[in-house]
Amino acid sequence: MKKDFLILNDxxxxxxxxTALVSKANEFKSNITLTLDxxxxxxxxxxxxxxxxxxxxxxxTIEAIGPDEIHALEELEKVVKTLNxx
Amino acid sequence: MSLTxxxxxxxxxxxxxxxxxxxxxxxxxxxxxxxxxxxxxLFDFYEYDRIQLLGSKEITxxxxxxEEDQEIRVNMLFEKKPPAFIxxxxxxxxxxFIRKADExxxxxxxxxxxxxxxxxxxxxxxxxxxxxxxxxxxxxLDINGVGVLIxxxxxxxxxxxxxxxxxxxxxxxxxxxxxxxEREKNFLVGEAPDILKKYIEIRGIxxxxxxxxxxxxxxxxEKNVNMIVELxxxxxxxxxxxxxxEQQTKxxxxxxxVYVKIPITAARSVPTLVEVAAxxxxxxxxxxxxxxEFTDELNKTIQEKTKKK
Numbered sequence: 418m419k420k421d422f423l424i425l426n427d428x429x430x431x432x433x434x435x436t437a438l439v440s441k442a443n444e445f446k447s448n449i450t451l452t453l454d455x456x457x458x459x460x461x462x463x464x465x466x467x468x469x470x471x472x473x474x475x476x477x478t479i480e481a482i483g484p485d486e487i488h489a490l491e492e493l494e495k496v497v498k499t500l501n502x503x
Numbered sequence: 504m505s506l507t508x509x510x511x512x513x514x515x516x517x518x519x520x521x522x523x524x525x526x527x528x529x530x531x532x533x534x535x536x537x538x539x540x541x542x543x544x545l546f547d548f549y550e551y552d553r554i555q556l557l558g559s560k561e562i563t564x565x566x567x568x569x570e571e572d573q574e575i576r577v578n579m580l581f582e583k584k585p586p587a588f589i590x591x592x593x594x595x596x597x598x599x600f601i602r603k604a605d606e607x608x609x610x611x612x613x614x615x616x617x618x619x620x621x622x623x624x625x626x627x628x629x630x631x632x633x634x635x636x637x638x639x640x641x642x643x644l645d646i647n648g649v650g651v652l653i654x655x656x657x658x659x660x661x662x663x664x665x666x667x668x669x670x671x672x673x674x675x676x677x678x679x680x681x682x683x684x685e686r687e688k689n690f691l692v693g694e695a696p697d698i699l700k701k702y703i704e705i706r707g708i709x710x711x712x713x714x715x716x717x718x719x720x721x722x723x724x725e726k727n728v729n730m731i732v733e734l735x736x737x738x739x740x741x742x743x744x745x746x747x748x749e750q751q752t753k754x755x756x757x758x759x760x761v762y763v764k765i766p767i768t769a770a771r772s773v774p775t776l777v778e779v780a781a782x783x784x785x786x787x788x789x790x791x792x793x794x795x796e797f798t799d800e801l802n803k804t805i806q807e808k809t810k811k812k
Contacts, residue, residue: 443658459640461657464679464704468696 419480420490425501430471434500439463441496447483449493460493506530506632508587508610511554514628515621517589517612520596522604530554530586533629535622539564542576551583554625558591558618565597573599581607589625591618631692634684637755643676643693643726644668646781650726652681652693652760653777655734660773662703664734667774669703674723675713678703683728685756694725730761730784732777737766747783747794761787 424430430438442449442460449460453475458465460479471477479497481489509526512519519526536550539561565573580588581603587610590596596611604611614621641654642661646668653661662678669675677695686692695701701714701722713721731753743766752759763780767773786793 448656456638458638458680459657462640462679462704464699464702464710465640468680468699470698 418486435466445489447481447486449481452478520611521601522610524608555588636684645674649781650729676726689758691728691758737768
């Protein structure tokens, strides 16, 4: 199951927002990945997420595959929404 | 990933002689063209979409031409709008190239290298920059010359294993995300994305710079991947390779890479296991298969015993 998100916070996904996403992803059993411009990284690993250098206005895809994929995507969506408000 | 003439010029420490306005032009062909035959008047095979490389051979010939031919043929070279002209060491660039470069906005660059060195370096460089790439989750190390890609689910301890191996004097190439491209078949090269170079993340400690912590010898810019080690949690229901006689491989692009799966438990020292797996792969590569030597001896013993009966 996957979903696209538009990143809207001013500084993009810098170290702290990345940490928030990665910590949330690690709460789930599913395999969760993040894709930007055809490069896919593991959303459970901070270095992978930081390596993408996601800027404001980027369209990213989060994909979760596993037993708790629906719940994982719902929770990650909440994190992205809080980030976008900042 | 698109490569501009400006980036190439900077990476090769070239001097931009003229045609500055064309520096943002795109280079998208991995091959080079040496337009000697074109200067001789044959343009049927002109590879105008490639970087044009000129050395003393081409330029010596150029001076043999009369002025009219010089003007016409150089103009024909520029007219097709190649990305750039690069002149090698010891070449005095003819004035007409400098003039045409500004007229057509195509950069004319001067390198400090000899033509043959420059050609092979350019070829390697263009291939590295323009070959198709893929990013994978894993950690790449150089263990005594063997490029080992450690894979496994997040949290299994890839970075921790890497840290211990770096402490033992091996080199880190990339932690967590490895970008791969194929230089040729069965020659798969891995490197870290620019922003992650030299960094490693250890849970509980954070992000550390291994060059600052362990010195310049702890890091390597790129390495060809010789084997993949996948770390998995020990599962009693699974059967693991006991003899090491059969070799499994994993495919990336067209390259088949040796693949081993190492189950981990608290009692097994994973860095040592990875190190031994790498040395075993190296021995195999050098022509010694320890598992085969052992079973050969065993077979001999069994045969001898059978004869005696």
